[in-house]
Amino acid sequence: MIGGTNFPNTTASFQPMSASGHTQTHVLLVEDDPSVAMTIKDMLESEGYNVRHVDNGARARVAVADPSEPQPDLIILDLMLPDTDGLVLCADLKTRLSAPVIICSASPRKRDAVLGLRLGADDYIAKPFDVEEFLTRVATVLRRAQPWGARPAPSAFGSAPAAAPSAIQSNGAATPSNETHAAPDGTFQPATGGSASSSAGGAGSVAVGPLSLEHARRRVAFAGEELQLTPTEYRLLATFMARPDEVLSRQELAQVVWGYEDASIGRSIDVHVHRLRTKLLASQEQHGIPGPSVVSVRGFGYKLLEDVSCMAA
Structure with missing residues (x-):
């Protein structure tokens, strides 16, 4: 389970690729807990992702509107933010961007997962989470967001398409x-x-x-x-x-x-x-x-x- 910042690099052969075809995948992490944010950021960066962290909804909206910064290929969003309801922010971001959104939250409200998916989130990960499962879900969501011809081969953290x-x-x-x-x-x-x-x-x-x-x-x-x-x-x-x-x-x-x-x-x-x-x-x-x-x-x-x-x- 998540609980530290030292993770074995078991996906050295995996090269994250953005939906636009760039070999560097840009992730926007919206998380107000500094320790959790640092853990997720370190975990993703160790796998080759470029991570930008913001700690509230207002900064997230500024980040996606900033023309000097690359648009995110993936947004990882906490629901319990200090200045806004994460579900409202999820719906707002989905109207602005085509980037997939993964909700990662410890919200005690069981229906938040359903509501988040209904509002356009591409996946929901409950805290605390297993590191390998987290990275697998990130790789899977990114793979689905890519054009057919640009998809990388499945890796240790990427899964083959599910059977019917x-x-x-x-x-x-x-x-x-x-x-x-x-x-x-x-x-x-x-x-x-x-x-x-x-x-x-x-x-x-x-x-x-x-x-x-x-x-x-x-x-x-x-x-x-x-x-x-x-x-x-x-x-x-x-x-x-x-x-x-x-x-x-x-x-x-x-x-x-x-x-x-x-x-x-x-x-x-x-x-x-x-x-x-x-x-x-x-x-x-x-x-x-x-x-x-x-x-x-x-x-x-x-x-x-x-x-x-x-x-x-």
């Missing part, structure tokens, strides 16, 4: 699956390709009607116009587009977004899907043409319907 939930036995062992396999970005891809109406636009790209997604550029467009999605929305859409017209459970989607399933977290998928659906429908209305959208399947989950015009009243 349908391929996990009750004892936790993976078994062969004829239905899906895990793609490099953590989304689940059909083993034999998408539906007949989905067309691959080259390696790492897919199109469903006027909606297109390019993994290499991490770009989503509707009728040629780029859509601005959060990393979570992007991962969800990539998964839906890989399996159009297929119902996906909240647990499957939680596995894609956060790398693990949890009944209490699964419902937070509803919030992210709602935001994604709102953006897709707004694009259709703007261009005056029908297109795919995410629809709910009561009691089961969600699916990408390739043409929602048939649902118009």
Whole structure:
């Protein structure tokens, strides 16, 4: 468990890479406890990360708005700050930046994890934490935030993409699956390709009607116009587009977004899907043409319907 500043360097072969392709990954640490901040900072810097530490919400907002400083590739955020509610700060930062956010907190409120994820956080780590687990989660979140072609190979603290939930036995062992396999970005891809109406636009790209997604550029467009999605929305859409017209459970989607399933977290998928659906429908209305959208399947989950015009009243 965390409790000192001397950590064995077991990931010497791992080279952190920012989403922009730089070999140095910039981390903004928002933590008001000096001893905890020093421990986390030393731990991350020993793995090659560049860490900037601030101790309250006001300084965090200044840091992300400072043009003289590089934008963070990752934000690690404590919830119990002296000048602001960490959950409010999380929501604020997610509206300003595309960088992933990891909440790291000792908050006694059990629902803070759920609320944080609903507000856009990419992971939640409870204090006290295991050092190896902490570094694994950091590496995993950063890997998911990178464009497909820029992702480093898994390291001692990086994990391989999870197997599809349908391929996990009750004892936790993976078994062969004829239905899906895990793609490099953590989304689940059909083993034999998408539906007949989905067309691959080259390696790492897919199109469903006027909606297109390019993994290499991490770009989503509707009728040629780029859509601005959060990393979570992007991962969800990539998964839906890989399996159009297929119902996906909240647990499957939680596995894609956060790398693990949890009944209490699964419902937070509803919030992210709602935001994604709102953006897709707004694009259709703007261009005056029908297109795919995410629809709910009561009691089961969600699916990408390739043409929602048939649902118009």
